[in-house]
Amino acid sequence: MHRIPASNLTKLSKPFVFLASIPKSNFSSASSSTFLQSVPRSETKLIVNPLYHFLPQNQNPFNIVELVSSHLKTSNTHLSLLQSDIKELLPHLGHREISKIILRCQSNFVSVLAFFNWVKFDLGITLNSQNYCLIIHILAWSRQFSMAMKFLSELIELSKDNASGSEDVFHNLVLCTEHCNWNPVIFEMLIKAYVKVHMIQESYESFKKMVKMGFVPSVIACNRILNGLAKMKCDAQCWELYEEMGRIGVHSNAYTFNILTYVLCRVGDVNKVNEFLEKMEEEGFDPDVVTYNTLIDSYCRRGRLDDAFYLYRIMFRRGVMPDLVSYTSLMNGLCKFGRVREAHQLFHRMIDRELDPDVVLYNTLINAYCKDGRLQEARSLLHDMIRIGICPDSFTCRIMVEGYGRGGSLISALNLVVELRRLGTIVTFDIYDYLIVSLCQEDRPFAAKSVLERIIKDGFQPNACIYNKLIECFCRVHNVSEALLLKSEMIRRNLKLSIDSYKPLISCLCGINRSVDGEDLMVEMVESGVLPDHQICRVLINGYCKEGNAYKAESLLVSFAKDFEFFDTESFNALLKFHRDFGNETELMQLQDRMLKVGFVPNSLTCRYVIHGLWKSARLDKRRVQAPLCQRG
Structure with missing residues (x-):
């Protein structure tokens, strides 16, 4: 860091003027x-x-x-x-x-x-x-x-x-x-300290104050601010800083140009990128591997693979050897557009040039094969990486498991998880979460519960959502006893039960003619502070109607209206249909009157049930009248 002439200083305040106007030796002996x-x-x-x-x-x-x-x-x-x-x-x-x-x-x-x-x-x-x-x-x-x-x-x-x-x-x-x-180096250190704690704007402000005092920071300090601004996508400030560096005599280096190349590539203005590269070469800087990698990655992300491979070939001509990052970007670009075979060929070309692949590169290919449904090739690559001593990571595990899941081979996915754990791969909770949810979607609740028990033994703490999925799955296959056990386990683990926990249980109990138990669960739910919804109202009303308990269904419907202000016409119609089917005209009309007083509003289906009930009752009366006449005849 050096000072610029005092004549160029901009006066800020008395302390700054004092610093700029007395010799440095005076500061030391203050x-x-x-x-x-x-x-x-x-x-x-x-x-x-x-x-x-x-x-x-x-x-x-x-x-x-x-x-x-x-x-x-x-x-x-x-x-x-x-x-x-x-x-x-x-x-x-x-x-x-x-x-x-x-x-x-x-x-x-x-x-x-x-x-x-x-x-x-x-x-x-x-x-x-x-x-x-x-x-x-x-x-x-x-x-x-x-x-x-x-x-x-x-x-x-x-x-x-x-x-x-x-x-x-x-x-x-x-x-x-x-x-x-x-x-004076302390002011440059302040810039670096601000960058270190991610206070980029404060570091930039310190840079401007430092310049006004008459001190010129090093290019290293400037690059740190520039890199921070670039990551924050403060592109305008990046160029302001670059221009200020030129004005005060800070000579840019290759790192400066690479940061600005990254900024331009992110914006995607190809003409500006080319102009900047020309300027870079005019100032005596040849693009290095970082510059090329930035450009190649930008082209690949935008689908301009021909331009990316053109730069890849130019690198060899200029004596810049592509590295692992270069190949990863190119292979990502090819895989993104379904050109997996070409990506694999490029992978072999890289190995022929004695570059060692890493787990990221293998994951790129494995992910592409899994998305393409080619699990055998993905599995082969997995074995290759293990053979050469590269340990699969959690991402490898995730993409392979999801690949098997999409292919309907969840058992293979479970076996893979066991195999990878034995190799020391960290299997994250989201992978187990995916397996449990997928098994539930296939109506295999016992297999899903087995995975849950395994992750609990490994120290994972499953959340309420996982339990709710399992409860729903057990209820869907009419195994309410297992579902109730899971509910008890949630309470034991202090997990908060929600409407998603209770709804499938109540629905299942009503479906197997245990509406009283379903209603007891609803009472427990309300006491815990969880309110029912229209769907719970419907399954309980339908359950009692199915069991022939119209009185209980009606009292419950009135309770929903008074206690929760649920005026569910569909539940009302279910009760009307029950009385219509039994041909009780008087009870049908009285029920409608009672429900109207409570606040229920009939719809077209309500009218249809009432009319059909009256018509059915009239037909029965007519048959009763005609029967004696036939006997007399």
Whole structure:
């Protein structure tokens, strides 16, 4: 990092003007006494009683700074003994006094560091930003850069947690340069520290402030900001930064150009990419393997495989050897458009050129074969990678399992999982989740339950959704006893039961003429805070009607209307149909009157049932009248 001429500086504030106008040597020998007048007063209570001067030295609060400083200057960094001697004075050790002590001992960073840690850890005092800024400057001056970077990161966190909002760390560092030894590299370190904690905008702002002060950061620091902005898709700021780098004399390198090539490729403007590459070559930079890989990947993602392979051939002509990333991008592009055979041929070509494939490359091919339904080829590749010592990862397992699932071979998928686990592959919960759900979809609840029991033994904690799927599957095959056991297990595991847990159980119980048990479950559900829906209302009404218990069906329908404001016409019609089928005209009409009073609104099907019931009743009456006449005749 270097400085640009003072005539080019833009004046920000008095501290910045001061920095730009006095020689660097003056900063190094800045008087501590001047600083003591400008240090803000600490939270400690001011001592004004003159009688304190008659006290012994280790009991006079005025002497806290002198006592600690003298102890540190004797090269004795063990402060535990001093702590017992001055324990009565320690309540008077505030931020102002800490800063004074740091400044008095700044020529010995070991002493300063020992004091700082003693205050922070042994005394438990929360240090402020000024204390941090001083020790950071002293450590940087002493070329203890890793320690300075550690404290910079702490200072950034401290500034974020500040009650009054995020402090301006850069400004605080500048203010402290007036009073202690300092090294301008600290401002570049601040940029890197911000990038490290993903505060990219703050790092960019620090860069601009640094330039206004007259300092020029290195290309490494600029590239870190540029890379962060590129990842955040702040393209406009990327180009602003690049132009500013040129203006202040920061010479771009290959890494700079590769980042900007990536930005251009993401936008997809081919003309701009070509123009930029030409400019790059004019400035003396030949595209390297990273540049080519960025371009190839961009072309492959956009389906421009001919352009991608053209660059692949150009690489050889220019003496740039394609690497694993180059081949992965090309094979991904081919597989994306169903050209799996060509991707496999390229894979063999890569091996012939003595490049070792990795798990990502194998996964690319295996995934393509699985999606194409060619599980035998995928399995063969899996065995190849195991044979050469590449351990399949969770993604390999996932794509193979899903491939078998799509092919209707879930048993093969289960066997594969067992085999991969034996090889040390981590089988993630989502793979087991997929297997359980797929087995449930095939109405194989016992196999699904077996997988559930296995993952519980392995330490996985299945969620309520998995249990609900199993309950639904058991109910679908009319095995309500197993479904109820699973419900009990959910309660034992403190999993929250939802309407999806109860609905299949109630429906199944009503379907096997156990509507009373279904209603009991609904009562339990309501008591637990889960409200029923129209579907539960219908299955219970239909269940009671199926069992011939019209009275219970009606009382339950009225209860749904009054308690939950469910006026389900379909349930009402089911009850009407029951009375119509029994030909009870009087009960049919009375039921309709009672339901209208409750608030049910008839629809066309309601009218049809009533009319059909009346017509059926009229026909029966007519037959009864005609029967005696026939007998008399």
